[in-house]
Amino acid sequence: MSAVTAPRREVIRGTRATRARSSIVVRIVMTFGLMGVLAMWWSSVPASFAVTPASVVTTIGELSGMLGAYLVCAQVLLIARVPWFERAVGLDRLVAWHRTLGASVVLLVITHVVFMVVGVDLLAQKLPWSGFLSLLQNYPDMLTALIGTIAFLAVGLSSARWIRTKLSYEVWYWIHLSTYAAIFLTFLHQLSGGTHFVNDPINRVLWIGLYLGTAAAVLTWRFVLPTVDAWQHRMRVVAVVPENAGTVSVWFAGKRIHELGVRAGNFMIFRFLSWGHLGTAHPYSVSRVPAGGQMRITVGALGDHSTLIRDLKPGTLVFAEGPFGHFTADRASRDHILLIAGGAGIGPIRALAEELVGRGARPVLLYRAHSAENLALLAELQAMPGLAVVPVIGRRADLGYDPLDVDAMRRFIPDLHNWEAFICGPEGMAERVEATLRTLRMPRRFIHREELSMS
Structure with missing residues (x-):
């Protein structure tokens, strides 16, 4: 690859600062919700909760269950297509937050089950399986809660990276749909068996409001409005x-x-x-x-x-x-723009290149493919005025080097630290390119990625 330079252009100012502030607001709202759950728990904890080991363990189990239930609602709201969340953060980042919360939810659900069983064991001096059977028999709606808990764990496990790679998107999608059934099944148990709701009408009303609000958001923005909008168009x-x-x-x-x-x-x-x-x-x-x-x-x-x-x-x-998505031209704020595409990532990069050229930019496109036959839309891209297209063809094993590593990219554009990059392609390629650009001192805020995955 030969060295490339790009002419100066009018800088495209984005709204990065506004989105950063909005993202912080979303985090603050979620944190206040978490603090509200802690306040609900503390307000109805009995004064004798620390008298015996059994009461301490049971109280911790109840707290972990409430926190887990709140985070499940937060997870659902993050991907409920709520317009304010989407405008403030972007769906790609909301999905990332959703994934991150998933690990916490699984841990809290397991903690809730284990501590509640152990608490019963300590209280009645029974063996673990006896305590588990005692919970099933003596607590209301425990069977439905058990089914819901198993569904939650299945969803959480299916999102683990090493399991996700072995599942088709369709299987993953249907497993995740079971989340709604799991929420309903465990919600019944929370109202009928949760001591913090049975004996506290204020907590009960607030908890019902949380779940009704979450359900209303999902029904409105994931089902009703999208269906109406799709039918109109x-x-x-x-x-x-x-x-x-x-x-x-x-x-x-x-x-x-x-x-x-x-x-x-x-x-x-x-x-x-x-x-x-x-x-x-x-x-x-x-x-x-x-x-x-x-x-x-x-x-x-x-x-x-x-x-x-x-x-x-x-x-x-x-x-x-x-x-x-926020993988858009208004995020660009530098004179020199490098577009990097691989595989199906050429689709959004092609659209982005057209808009950037229309705004007066002269971007450079680095198009990575294993063979010339894999260069989809190449003729269309090469015919686009103002866009420099550089196909990078060949497998690393055949080339004897990685054309996206530090040395190759430095030869291609010597002053990459002064450029801005938009990357779209398979996750491994995108991560490798970002690592290369960071090594070549391109600031992180000027590296924009769109991964070809929602799961």
């Missing part, structure tokens, strides 16, 4: 165009499709009303923003659903939810 597939052996582009048309507000770099969640697609909805980035009544996505065959995309028939009705 009534998008349909107009063409499915193979780009290469593993990539296809899908063109859509719909009523007032420009009113969707889709921007370059955004993604939407698509549900195709066709056999093999009805059961799941998948996130795909837009490779051409709405224009002339049409819009396009470019999809790589990364799983069962994306592989079946090429079999869609023109006229297929599409329910599209969104747009989502």
Whole structure:
């Protein structure tokens, strides 16, 4: 690769500071909610909670159960498509927070179960399995709570990285849908068996309000409004165009499709009303923003659903939810912009390049692929005025080096620390590129990533 320079341009000012402040507000709101749960617990803890080991252990078990239940509601709200959360943080970061909270929820649920069983054992001086059976027999709605707890643990385990890689998106999706049933099943037990709610009407009303509010948010923004919006636009597939052996582009048309507000770099969640697609909805980035009544996505065959995309028939009705994401041109704030794409990541990068060029920028695109046959949309990109396209072809084993490592990137652009980068591609490639750019002293705030995963 030869060295590249880029001409100066007008700086595109973004809203990074505003989003950072909004993100802090979201964290503060969640923290106050957590403090509220602690206050509810403390206000109804009996004065004798520390008299015996059994009472101490049981009280800790009750606290862990309340905290776990609150964090489950927080998890659901983070991905309930609440507009304020999405505008403040961005769905990609909300999904990351959702994942992070998942580990805490699993730990708190396990702690709750173990401490409650041990507390009964200590109180009655029974063996562990006797204490467990005693809970099932003597506490109300324990069987439903047990089923809900098992569902929570299944969801948590399915999100572990080493298990997630072995599951298809469809299996993962349906396991996660069981979360709603698990919340309902455990909620019944909390109201009927939780000492902090049975004997405290204020806590009971507040807890019901938390769950009703969460349910209302999910129903409103994940089901009712997306369905109404999708029906208003009534998008349909107009063409499915193979780009290469593993990539296809899908063109859509719909009523007032420009009113969707889709921007370059955004993604939407698509549900195709066709056999093999009805059961799941998948996130795909837009490779051409709405224009002339049409819009396009470019999809790589990364799983069962994306592989079946090429079999869609023109006229297929599409329910599209969104747009989502902050991988947009207004995040750029430097004169020199490097776009780096790999695999299906070329879709959002292509749309982003078009908008940047339209704003007066002259970005450079580093397009990574194993072979020339994998360079989807290459001719389209090369025909775009103002965009410099540099294909980087070959497997590392065949090349004898990594074209995305420090030495290769330094030769390509000697002053990378003065550039800004937008990266989209497989997770491993994106992580490797970001590490390279950080080594070459590009500040983290000028490195923007969009991973090809929502799970």
